[in-house]
Amino acid sequence: MSDPTGWKNIPIGGLIVESGNSHDYKTGSWRTYRPVLDEEKCINCHQCWIYCPDSSIMIVDEKMTGFDYDHCKGCGICAEVCPPKVAAIKMVLENE
């Protein structure tokens, strides 16, 4: 069997022939810094959820529960918009 991602098995012309598949594209590996949540401090104001450009803030039952590390690119916007008095998100180096 040839490689499923080889030239014989992929659509021609660089076409993406199904919709909504950006979810399959794991952009998390691009990260240098990773956001880390301190649940004790978080007041569930959802500022991070509003501002995250990659829909990577995970909210369950209106409660901020953490990050989708498969897609979070580590831009740090969530840490920036978290209210300064709260500062529930810290950016740490990916290899730490």
Added chain:
Amino acid sequence: MERVSLTGNDAVGTAMAQINPDVVAAFPITPQTELMHKFAEFYADGKVNTELILVESEHSAMSAVVGSAAAGARSMTATSANGFALMWEIVYIAASLRLPIVMPVVNRALSGPINIHCDHSDTMGGRDSGWVQLFSENTQEVYDNVIMAVKIAEHKDILLPVMATFDGFIISHTQEVVELLSDEEVQKFIGKKEMYYPLLDVKNPVTYGPLDLQDYYFEHKRQQVEAMLKVPAVVDEVAKDYAKLTGRKYDFIEIYGPEDAEISLVALGSTAGTAKDVVDKLNDEGKKVNLVKIRMFRPWPHETIVNALKGKKAIGIMDRSDSFGALGGPVFMEIRSSLMGEIKEDITANYIYGLGGRDISAPEIESVYNDLFEIAETGKVKNRKTYLGVRE
């Protein structure tokens, strides 16, 4: 079949109207030629159902047909010389996105200094763009090539754009007798366009032209190579069907004169027609020579060329464009690399001629054959590259 006297431009404009594309995008000012003017007349007279989009540049013309072809529309444009140069970026994109666009190109010199006359510097520059390139010797051939191009481009194994070129003024503006098919015959021949992931199929959304980085770009290029490799078989199949309809059969190359002649001249475009007269004259005088006319330049018909030229004692190669600083013109370099290992001695000589529309006469072509007689006799090439008809 109707026999009429038409200029090359009128014949191509007529072929386009008979094809009746869904979309034609064109820059309506020079270097656009009268072929689009002719097509616009058909459009104005209500003879085509085409959406004719007049755009602000050739870059936009090619962009518009990229969009319409991706949408699923049978799409055409036409250009010449610097117009083709301005399309450049999108010419590559059309091929990369595997869009079966058909484009007649009137071969004219690229500036500068400014010149509007025939040479092949425009499309020869596009030989690595991923388009199929068919050259034409006369008005009949370009009419036929344009119609066949639709079927070649849209073939499910190919899905590549095709340019059918013809010499500026020498063919484009000269009246010749042409046999035209009827509109119905053309429609029946090209058939209905098969769809390949059309963008307008909104129920099955697809993405055209996404970012393609180190992880997949190479694979997509490899696919383009594969499609090109499949082109000769399709060109041949289409030519056979066309021959059934018209009696005119086109091969990748045409050998004119005795096949076993030991002296061959290679040419493409209208010069092949002039050379044929010279071949007749020389053979009448008992000098056995032939002409190898190249019709399909991309993909390069390597095997066919080798079969036609191996065992020759002298080969002259005519180039109507130069590759500055290279060993020879584009045709010369292709021929030589095809013949590597097939001929023992170097018996090839390159003739750059006709730049900027400089006339090429029968006596000049005869002088090339005379050089070739000498090469055949001595086994030595005095001048590898000769500029034929330039003033010292």
